[in-house]
Amino acid sequence: xxxxxxxxxxxxxxxxxxxxxxxxxxxxxxxxxxxxxxxxxxxxxxxxxxxxxxxxxxxxxxxxxxxxxxxxxxxxxxxxxxxxxxxxxxxxxxxxxxxx
Amino acid sequence: xxxxxxxxxxxxxxxxxxxxxxxxxxxxxxxxxxxxxxxxxxxxxxxxxxxxxxxxxxxxxxxxxxxxxxxxxxxxxxxxxxxxxxxxxxxxxxxxxxxxxxxxxxxxxxxxxxxxxxxxxxxxxxxxxxxxxxxxxxxxxxxxxxxxxxxxxxxxxxxxxxxxxxxxxxxxxxxxxxxxxxxxxxxxxxxxxxxxxxxxxxxxxxxxxxxxxxxxxxxxxxxxxxxxxxxxxxxxxxxxxxxxxxxxxxxxxxxxxxxxxxxxxxxxxxxxxxxxxxxxxxxxxxxxxxxxxxxxxxxxxxxxxxxxxxxxxxxxxxxxxxxxxxxxxxxxxxxxxxxxxxxxxxxxxxxxxxxxxxxxxxxxxxxxxxxxxxxxxxxxxxxxxxxxxxxxxxxxxxxxxxxxxxxxxxxxxxxxxxxxxxxxxxxxxxxxxxxxxxxxxxxxxxxxxxxxxxxxxxxxxxxxxxxxxxxxxxxxxxxxxxxxxxxxxxxxxxxxxxxxxxxxxxxxxxxxxxxxxx
Numbered sequence: 001x002x003x004x005x006x007x008x009x010x011x012x013x014x015x016x017x018x019x020x021x022x023x024x025x026x027x028x029x030x031x032x033x034x035x036x037x038x039x040x041x042x043x044x045x046x047x048x049x050x051x052x053x054x055x056x057x058x059x060x061x062x063x064x065x066x067x068x069x070x071x072x073x074x075x076x077x078x079x080x081x082x083x084x085x086x087x088x089x090x091x092x093x094x095x096x097x098x099x100x
Numbered sequence: 101x102x103x104x105x106x107x108x109x110x111x112x113x114x115x116x117x118x119x120x121x122x123x124x125x126x127x128x129x130x131x132x133x134x135x136x137x138x139x140x141x142x143x144x145x146x147x148x149x150x151x152x153x154x155x156x157x158x159x160x161x162x163x164x165x166x167x168x169x170x171x172x173x174x175x176x177x178x179x180x181x182x183x184x185x186x187x188x189x190x191x192x193x194x195x196x197x198x199x200x201x202x203x204x205x206x207x208x209x210x211x212x213x214x215x216x217x218x219x220x221x222x223x224x225x226x227x228x229x230x231x232x233x234x235x236x237x238x239x240x241x242x243x244x245x246x247x248x249x250x251x252x253x254x255x256x257x258x259x260x261x262x263x264x265x266x267x268x269x270x271x272x273x274x275x276x277x278x279x280x281x282x283x284x285x286x287x288x289x290x291x292x293x294x295x296x297x298x299x300x301x302x303x304x305x306x307x308x309x310x311x312x313x314x315x316x317x318x319x320x321x322x323x324x325x326x327x328x329x330x331x332x333x334x335x336x337x338x339x340x341x342x343x344x345x346x347x348x349x350x351x352x353x354x355x356x357x358x359x360x361x362x363x364x365x366x367x368x369x370x371x372x373x374x375x376x377x378x379x380x381x382x383x384x385x386x387x388x389x390x391x392x393x394x395x396x397x398x399x400x401x402x403x404x405x406x407x408x409x410x411x412x413x414x415x416x417x418x419x420x421x422x423x424x425x426x427x428x429x430x431x432x433x434x435x436x437x438x439x440x441x442x443x444x445x446x447x448x449x450x451x452x453x454x455x456x457x458x459x460x461x462x463x464x465x466x467x468x469x470x471x472x473x474x475x476x477x478x479x480x481x482x483x484x485x486x487x488x489x490x491x492x493x494x495x496x497x498x499x500x501x502x503x504x505x506x507x508x509x510x511x512x513x514x515x516x517x518x519x520x521x522x523x524x525x526x527x528x529x530x531x532x533x534x535x536x537x538x539x540x541x542x543x544x545x546x547x548x549x550x551x552x553x554x555x556x557x558x559x560x561x562x563x564x565x566x567x568x569x570x571x572x573x574x575x576x577x578x579x580x581x582x583x584x585x586x587x588x589x590x591x592x593x594x595x596x597x598x599x600x601x602x603x604x605x606x607x608x609x610x611x612x613x614x615x616x617x618x
Contacts, residue, residue, distance in 0.1 A: 018490030
């Protein structure tokens with residue numbers, strides 16, 4: 001299997017990952033190798049096999065939906081983690097570009 | 101016996117050899133404080149032979165002396181650890197000592213610790229201080245255990261050599277030119293080098309067992325769902341487990357008793373009662389042990405991208421000798437039986453579809469927006485994501501996210517993720533059939549001992565194949581342990597793996613304690 005440079009860039013865009021230009025060829029080669037390897041699963045006949053969705057055997061785990069307060073202290077700790085802020089508000093760049 | 105073992109250094113220094121020798125003829129077994137097991141430290145603290153502050157200082161001194169060479173710690177919490185130790189000494193003095201009170205330990209950096217930096221060994225979380233703590237760590241610290249620091253690991257658990265950390269690789273304490281294994285490499289090295297009494301790691305596809313094997317310690321991957329994953333940085337949610345790493349099987353059993361159990365914060369936790377694991381060790385029950393032939397006949401050869409190492413002859417010999425020793429031991433009633441797990445070779449490709457797929461989804465939360473490091477180069481939303489992630493993730497994390505993104509993308513889901521989940525069913529059936537005939541399975545933990553730093557870094561398939569014996573049981577959600585089993589001619593530790601049936605930790609730990617003793 002061969003994932004070319006263009007495909008790598010497309011995957012990276014979907015995954016929101018900026019890649020260093022000089023490493024794109026390396027990723028192209030490595031990912032192609034990985035897919036060559038994992039493609040060996042196509043040898044396995046799974047026509048009548050049901051896929052695994054969980055391994056715990058647990059079913060319908062429910063609990064009461066109880067509202068609990070978060071302390072002011074915890075709130076402040078979360079605000080401290082903001083990469084950029086204005087007062088207590090999280091600052092991000094505009095989502096939409098300016099029409100002008 | 102125990103007071104001999106726990107005889108402290110200061111005691112020793114105040115006496116001359118002539119005074120000591122007649123009284124203590126077994127001097128060779130004297131250990132330094134940081135070399136003690138949990139059980140020994142507990143007894144020593146109880147008898148007042150030393151304090152938690154003494155014990156903690158001994159560990160911190162060892163860390164300071166060795167961290168520049170081994171690099172097992174990303175963060176060291178000297179002042180908070182000493183404050184915790186002082187508090188533990190008060191608890192002990194008040195007569196309320198529990199098994200972990202005052203015992204210094206370390207935690208893999210991909211596990212959140214309250215108000216203490218937790219980076220996952222990736223720069224995107226370089227400044228991250230969680231306002232909450234993983235449930236298993238809450239339980240351990242509730243007993244008054246002393247957290248000395250956070251262990252280096254492959255970033256977010258991605259790797260088998262600890263070379264994928266953004267804080268440098270971890271060196272193997274047995275040979276500084278070799279890797280520690282991974283991804284919980286810092287934790288394994290820290291325990292092996294006596295920088296802490298025990299450590300808590302995380303095992304998605306071998307990340308506790310493989311470094312435990314490379315560093316010569318005991319590491320348990322519990323049954324999936326046995327321990328709460330709340331507060332563990334999620335990697336592959338359908339495989340992730342958190343487990344103990346210690347110097348003895350008994351220590352690991354003690355830790356499981358504290359860690360295991362249902363948790364409202366993790367809906368995948370199993371509700372079954374937690375057994376008294378440490379009370380059921382060294383019991384000479386009858387055991388039928390399966391030897392899966394596929395694990396003993398792995399050939400090396402070319403894989404795309406380079407050569408892969410097969411089963412090392414010397415490792416094979418050491419494991420076979422151990423089996424012979426167990427067989428010949430008249431006090432044990434152990435029967436060995438060859439079994440076949442025909443889908444073994446598909447364990448790793450299944451793993452390398454499911455894990456990157458779930459990785460790519462879980463790591464989507466790390467985007468530089470609400471916490472973590474935001475790229476200073478980014479001036480619009482797309483670039484906040486792309487540049488923060490581009491700068492904050494190492495290559496292996498990027499590779500896995502891309503493999504996962506591709507596997508899950510429209511049109512490929514059936515061919516990859518769904519196919520892998522079907523083959524996973526066949527792997528589970530393999531194990532079910534084996535466990536209908538035997539109590540436990542015994543295999544090498546790794547086909548080889550610790551390899552050289554940088555040796556497999558360029559050949560990613562050869563690196564992935566290092567997990568070939570530890571990933572199938574993880575895919576099946578089963579418990580498995582690595583126990584030290586001697587050393588090879590290069591003086592590097594070899595590990596023996598014991599795999600148990602669903603929720604079979606009790607039987608597993610009992611047999612492991614017998615293996616450890618012969």
